[in-house]
Amino acid sequence: MHANLTTPSDTVDGTLDDAAIARLFTEARTHAAFDPRPLPVELLRRLYALASLGPTSMNCQPARFVFVASEAGRERLLPHVAAGNQPKVRSAPVTVIVARDTRFYEHMPTLWHVPDAGANFERQPAHAQATAQRNATLTGAYLLMAARALGLACGPMSGFDAEGVNRSFFPDGRWEADFLINLGYPAGPAQRPRAPRLGFQQACVLA
Amino acid sequence: MHANLTTPSDTVDGTLDDAAIARLFTEARTHAAFDPRPLPVELLRRLYALASLGPTSMNCQPARFVFVASEAGRERLLPHVAAGNQPKVRSAPVTVIVARDTRFYEHMPTLWHVPDAGANFERQPAHAQATAQRNATLTGAYLLMAARALGLACGPMSGFDAEGVNRSFFPDGRWEADFLINLGYPAGPAQRPRAPRLGFQQACVLA
Numbered sequence: 001m002h003a004n005l006t007t008p009s010d011t012v013d014g015t016l017d018d019a020a021i022a023r024l025f026t027e028a029r030t031h032a033a034f035d036p037r038p039l040p041v042e043l044l045r046r047l048y049a050l051a052s053l054g055p056t057s058m059n060c061q062p063a064r065f066v067f068v069a070s071e072a073g074r075e076r077l078l079p080h081v082a083a084g085n086q087p088k089v090r091s092a093p094v095t096v097i098v099a100r101d102t103r104f105y106e107h108m109p110t111l112w113h114v115p116d117a118g119a120n121f122e123r124q125p126a127h128a129q130a131t132a133q134r135n136a137t138l139t140g141a142y143l144l145m146a147a148r149a150l151g152l153a154c155g156p157m158s159g160f161d162a163e164g165v166n167r168s169f170f171p172d173g174r175w176e177a178d179f180l181i182n183l184g185y186p187a188g189p190a191q192r193p194r195a196p197r198l199g200f201q202q203a204c205v206l207a
Numbered sequence: 208m209h210a211n212l213t214t215p216s217d218t219v220d221g222t223l224d225d226a227a228i229a230r231l232f233t234e235a236r237t238h239a240a241f242d243p244r245p246l247p248v249e250l251l252r253r254l255y256a257l258a259s260l261g262p263t264s265m266n267c268q269p270a271r272f273v274f275v276a277s278e279a280g281r282e283r284l285l286p287h288v289a290a291g292n293q294p295k296v297r298s299a300p301v302t303v304i305v306a307r308d309t310r311f312y313e314h315m316p317t318l319w320h321v322p323d324a325g326a327n328f329e330r331q332p333a334h335a336q337a338t339a340q341r342n343a344t345l346t347g348a349y350l351l352m353a354a355r356a357l358g359l360a361c362g363p364m365s366g367f368d369a370e371g372v373n374r375s376f377f378p379d380g381r382w383e384a385d386f387l388i389n390l391g392y393p394a395g396p397a398q399r400p401r402a403p404r405l406g407f408q409q410a411c412v413l414a
Binding site for chain 1: 220221222223224227228230231232233235237248251252255256257258259260261262264266268270271272273274275276277279280283284314317318319320338340341344345346347348349351352353356357358361363364365366376385386401402403404405407409410411412413414
């Protein structure tokens, strides 16, 4: 793929080595308990910089991220989090609100080479909404993978009251919460054994 | 994170090395042209096996994947693809239809430890629909990252007629298309320079 990438993590066919794949996939687990050490802002900037490189439709980049890292921020978030998820938020040095900007298309003139791309979204609200939703979720997944690539543990959660979070964090209604990710260095291995996955025959079709 | 992972791609703090991060993020690009060599089914199985390990809400795993790899499959897909994307589909040895199973919750008894989890989704159709949508999209992003980790190039696309794809590939209405990913070995470097990304200040907030 890139002839100049010949450092150890590249095997001859461009596949990442087993340790990298373990960190991203095969050994990676959802974490509920975190080491208390805080995450420096520079690490959050690096995390966003990597996640932002993932592909979005017409480079529209609707994802927005609130890094809840202060005590005040956490206390503002907690009432909107499902009871079973509150201890996880309390444990994590950072909880990310993955959100979408409903007016992401205002940035299109600087993001995409086709003139009028922004106006096209503005004229088609349902299309804009679906685009914001899909691409913000995708970028949330890129952020999760980037966090793992940077040695962090993640605990994504959808057990929360999105409308409550929107009222508290996004009162002007422009951003909308999609899901949450607890983020930090792991306190130890994940506590439950990995739950089963659907097999290829159950989830995939060749056509 | 894992004391036993001490192979070269791990630095001392658990961050992947630069070559791995380049392959996944900093050098990775959306590709529109692919090498003609086919992707073996065993590689698609490996790809799904990795993607399936990514986290989903309550392990619900609503994502389904149609690997369109045959001439017949491609001819069935092409009429529903936007004109500008058709040459990309013709170039790719595989185009993946990332889909969601609207009745994913029927698998919950084998996927999640809480009895009644499936019935709860069945009783709340809007919640089930939102869960299917978000988590299938997330898993599509995991698949894209897994493909890059396996040395493949990706070209995700949402320029297609989802209803047309649904009618042709999912006539019983149970699965629904989310987006497409062209997949293959790259024919060369990406043809356009990388489009700009929003900066941390534009997309992120600390709270």
